[in-house]
Amino acid sequence: MAPRPDLPQLLIQAGMDILDEDGTEGLTLRRIAARAGVSHAAPAHHFGGLPGLKVAIATCGFQSFLDHLNAARDGMSDSDPFQRLLGVNLAYIQFASSRRGLFRLMFDQLSTQDPELGKTALGSYFVLKQMCAPFVQGRPAAALETAVWGLTHGYAALNMGQRRPPNSPLELSSYEAALRLLIG
Amino acid sequence: MAPRPDLPQLLIQAGMDILDEDGTEGLTLRRIAARAGVSHAAPAHHFGGLPGLKVAIATCGFQSFLDHLNAARDGMSDSDPFQRLLGVNLAYIQFASSRRGLFRLMFDQLSTQDPELGKTALGSYFVLKQMCAPFVQGRPAAALETAVWGLTHGYAALNMGQRRPPNSPLELSSYEAALRLLIG
DNA sequence: ATACTCAACTTGACAGTGTAAAGATAATCG
DNA sequence: CGATTATCTTTACACTGTCAAGTTGAGTAT
Numbered sequence: 001m002a003p004r005p006d007l008p009q010l011l012i013q014a015g016m017d018i019l020d021e022d023g024t025e026g027l028t029l030r031r032i033a034a035r036a037g038v039s040h041a042a043p044a045h046h047f048g049g050l051p052g053l054k055v056a057i058a059t060c061g062f063q064s065f066l067d068h069l070n071a072a073r074d075g076m077s078d079s080d081p082f083q084r085l086l087g088v089n090l091a092y093i094q095f096a097s098s099r100r101g102l103f104r105l106m107f108d109q110l111s112t113q114d115p116e117l118g119k120t121a122l123g124s125y126f127v128l129k130q131m132c133a134p135f136v137q138g139r140p141a142a143a144l145e146t147a148v149w150g151l152t153h154g155y156a157a158l159n160m161g162q163r164r165p166p167n168s169p170l171e172l173s174s175y176e177a178a179l180r181l182l183i184g
Numbered sequence: 185m186a187p188r189p190d191l192p193q194l195l196i197q198a199g200m201d202i203l204d205e206d207g208t209e210g211l212t213l214r215r216i217a218a219r220a221g222v223s224h225a226a227p228a229h230h231f232g233g234l235p236g237l238k239v240a241i242a243t244c245g246f247q248s249f250l251d252h253l254n255a256a257r258d259g260m261s262d263s264d265p266f267q268r269l270l271g272v273n274l275a276y277i278q279f280a281s282s283r284r285g286l287f288r289l290m291f292d293q294l295s296t297q298d299p300e301l302g303k304t305a306l307g308s309y310f311v312l313k314q315m316c317a318p319f320v321q322g323r324p325a326a327a328l329e330t331a332v333w334g335l336t337h338g339y340a341a342l343n344m345g346q347r348r349p350p351n352s353p354l355e356l357s358s359y360e361a362a363l364r365l366l367i368g
Numbered sequence: 369a370t371a372c373t374c375a376a377c378t379t380g381a382c383a384g385t386g387t388a389a390a391g392a393t394a395a396t397c398g
Numbered sequence: 399c400g401a402t403t404a405t406c407t408t409t410a411c412a413c414t415g416t417c418a419a420g421t422t423g424a425g426t427a428t
Contacts, residue, residue: 003405039407147362154338178331187376223378
């Protein structure tokens with residue numbers, strides 16, 4: 001039939017909507033296609049199959065993730081390095097909490113070793129790396145970055161499991177204390 | 185037909201084997217049943233359906249996880265508290281690396297809020313809590329435990345993505361340095 | 369001992385899934 | 399203008415989880 005303009009992006013967006021509404025379980029090729037208004041075989045032409053489409057959604061997800069982190073960084077009036085690092089990392093955790101399905105898919109798909117996906121994902125790491133820079137004082141930078149990254153990601157991942165409100169004060173203050181210990 | 189003795193445990197074990205061999209994708213109800221030597225409808229009698237079976241596998245997985253951590257703790261001759269904490273946490277990371285499919289399923293299923301699953305999972309937390317105890321010096325214990333737990337889990341989760349050999353020296357030394365920073 | 373009950377398991381059917389092959393249509397290019 | 403090619407649809411197939419109905423076998427009450 002008539003080629004839709006930019007159907008790939010439409011499919012990716014449909015997939016993201018489904019992820020936000022129904023989680024990873026609801027993400028099927030046929031539902032994505034139906035929501036985009038095309039037949040169930042249309043996606044294969046652009047992404048090869050469901051695995052390829054998932055990689056594309058994950059890549060787009062990492063792009064949104066990066067935008068989210070950048071927005072948090074640039075939208076902060078505070079100039080204290082710790083507050084800035086904390087702000088970006090809270091954005092990290094908040095993204096994982098508010099977009100559970102997408103977040104899960106993103107890091108699941110990392111194991112596919114897709115080059116473009118990996119490159120996009122690395123962008124988020126550089127933001128964290130940048131925010132960590134003020135605290136590298138003679139110490140090995142990689143160790144500090146890995147520590148902060150691991151702590152933040154672990155906190156985000158563990159927090160995702162529970163169906164707690166995104167900004168439970170106890171947990172967030174606990175994270176802040178941990179981060180303080182780490183960069184001390 | 186003749187009731188198999190302890191079919192539930194047979195099914196759980198079959199599921200674990202499939203997870204170890206083919207990962208999360210290969211874990212289907214029909215394959216589990218076939219491997220256990222029963223018809224595809226047999227599992228429903230014991231677990232309700234695939235979701236229930238997955239919860240059961242995850243629960244059993246957390247039990248194995250706990251055994252794994254306990255074995256690491258009890259099999260250490262070292263008496264230095266840091267080395268003991270490090271040893272248990274490396275066992276945590278090693279389990280995640282060597283049993284990717286099971287580990288992923290375990291923490292995925294946490295969101296089901298199943299009581300027994302939650303209780304079993306909490307057991308692993310207590311081991312970490314126990315190993316952290318020597319380092320709580322007036323500081324709030326929960327913050328330190330959350331920090332160590334988050335760091336370790338985050339490191340395990342991120343490490344799972346890459347298809348790196350389980351004990352890549354750079355990454356492990358990086359983790360050790362991070363842990364040192366944290367408990368300093 | 370015999371009939372009853374009931375849990376365990378099988379069989380068969382159904383809607384839904386991803387993928388592959390073949391056909392239709394529209395845009396592009398020679 | 400005609401041919402070609404990419405895009406999309408249709409159709410078919412094997413596989414999935416779940417449900418309903420049937421079968422079997424062990425235990426129980428009378």
